[in-house]
Amino acid sequence: MFLKSILGEPLDSQMEGTVLTGAPPAPGPISKKHFTVVGMFAGIGGLECGFHQHGHRSVLLCDADDRARAVLANRFPKVQISDDVRTVGKLPDCDVLTAGFPCQDLSQVGRRKGISGPNSGLIDVLLELLRKARPGPAWLVLENVPFMLSLDGGRAIDRIATELEAMGFMWAYRTVDARSFGLPQRRRRVVILASRVNDPRPALLGIDARAPLIDKRGVHACGFYWTEGNTGIGWAIDATPPLKGGSSLHIPSPPAIWFPRRRLIGVPSIEDAERLQGFDPKWTEVCGEDARQARQRWRLVGNAVSVPFAAWIAERLQHAGEYHSDDEPLLTGTRWPSAGWGCEGQRGRSTVSEWPVARPQQHLASFLSGVVKPLSRKAASGFLSRLERSTLRYEEAFRLDLHHHIAVHDAAEAS
Known part of the structure; x- marks a missing residue:
């Protein structure tokens, strides 16, 4: 377990x-x-x-x-x-x-x-x-x-x-x-x-x-909020930002993850989100519920x-x-x-830090055990548009891989 x-x-x-x-x-x-x-x-x-x-x-x-x-x-x-x-x-x-x-x-x-x-x-x-x-x-x-x-x-x-x-x-x-x-x-x-x-x-x-x-990014996967991009993105090196109950629009949603080695922008499975909180996978699964009800699992895990x-x-x-x-x-x-x-x-x-213990860190990319689903074209393009209009600082490689991710979607739809 x-x-x-x-x-x-x-x-x-x-x-x-x-x-x-x-x-x-x-x-x-x-x-x-x-x-x-x-x-x-x-x-x-x-x-x-x-x-x-x-x-x-x-x-x-x-x-x-x-x-x-x-x-x-x-x-x-x-x-x-x-x-x-x-x-x-x-x-x-x-x-x-x-x-x-x-x-x-x-x-x-x-x-x-x-x-x-x-x-x-x-x-x-x-x-x-x-x-x-x-x-x-x-x-x-x-x-x-x-x-x-x-x-x-x-x-x-x-x-x-x-x-x-x-x-x-x-x-x-x-x-x-x-x-x-x-x-x-x-x-x-x-x-x-x-x-x-x-x-x-x-x-x-x-x-x-x-x-x-704090390590430099290197080739580590980085988590961010695809629902944001105007004033912040929740950037996290080799980790996800905090899982949350929903976006600013109160839509239950996972964070996105940039995999630089694969040039992939993806989202973790709900089972990996449960594991990121320390639960067993499928902890929030309830038999017999439909897909719409199952979306609420993200809200529960985020809270x-x-x-x-x-x-x-x-x-x-x-x-x-x-x-x-x-x-x-x-x-x-x-x-x-x-x-x-x-x-x-x-x-x-008290002057204590936010780290009471320091257990060995698990790398985000190797921690994920479920299928990473590519972020949808609509979500990626909306985030990229907001990011490019903002005054936020970000890596050029990240921006280019977002464009690449969208281009892959377009090519798949055209074929």
Whole structure:
């Protein structure tokens, strides 16, 4: 199974991460017990897969999307599934509460209505469930997009942090790139870890690997968004840009990939998109659906939490110890950093990188196992037209290969 292969035994040949200077050299485990987990806004179960990799057990999953619930029912057949966080009423007893809460109002390419928007504002329902829970979970794990740290001056993270502090929680957050786990997808996400009984900083901030130096393109495949081309293209060397739920027109769509050696502009299969998120291929497949319904798999995969990312969080919950650092105070009114914390009435800025570990990188071209479908002529020509009219910088070889790709389409149609 792919999940087992990508999340197998720790590498002996290299350090996956380095314990930060001043921290205990080998933090001991909090407990080896298996946690019970409740997953709100569960999507297709990315967080749950990661926790299950470490033997933890889900007792309730909740998501409002019919298609996502069909996946959850198929993949977690023994777990209770709810369709609306607003009707849950009461949290069941659990050790961990997870929530990849809606990002539509917090995303850079979304509506930008902020934390009070109709979708992202559902975090208030979750916090109210947490407030009423007795005794409540030992851990809270939240996940969302990094833009929440800067939108409206960081109002979203400040509001969540303030609410957690009012409930007696210690909290820490960190921006993490999925590439640190070896997947060839540039995917930055913020994880917020909070607890009333455990200091979350050793678990989340106590290890760091730092990002490797960026290689030159060479002959590596490069991912980009064919739906864009006016102000940006999401360029990624030897990786795809973040898989997303849809284009700016809300059309579920894969990224495109330029293969310089083959002069091909193609798109990955949905099964490879699932693998890019750490799922087994066909994870989102539901028997009996038609082609139109199957297109929604792209939206589900784009909105999912990366499984290796979730598994790393689950594993780090086992680590305790004191937290020693030279972190500076996080002052009110200042810009929110990419990582920070709140503990014992104080807030701090962390200098950890977005790479907590550095697992061997898989090259994008060799990672793909499915058939790469050539990008359609219409899509390629539309993107090229927008790109050439823009002021964006791009390689001439890329532009020429786009023209070549279109010419191949024209020749095939003429023959």
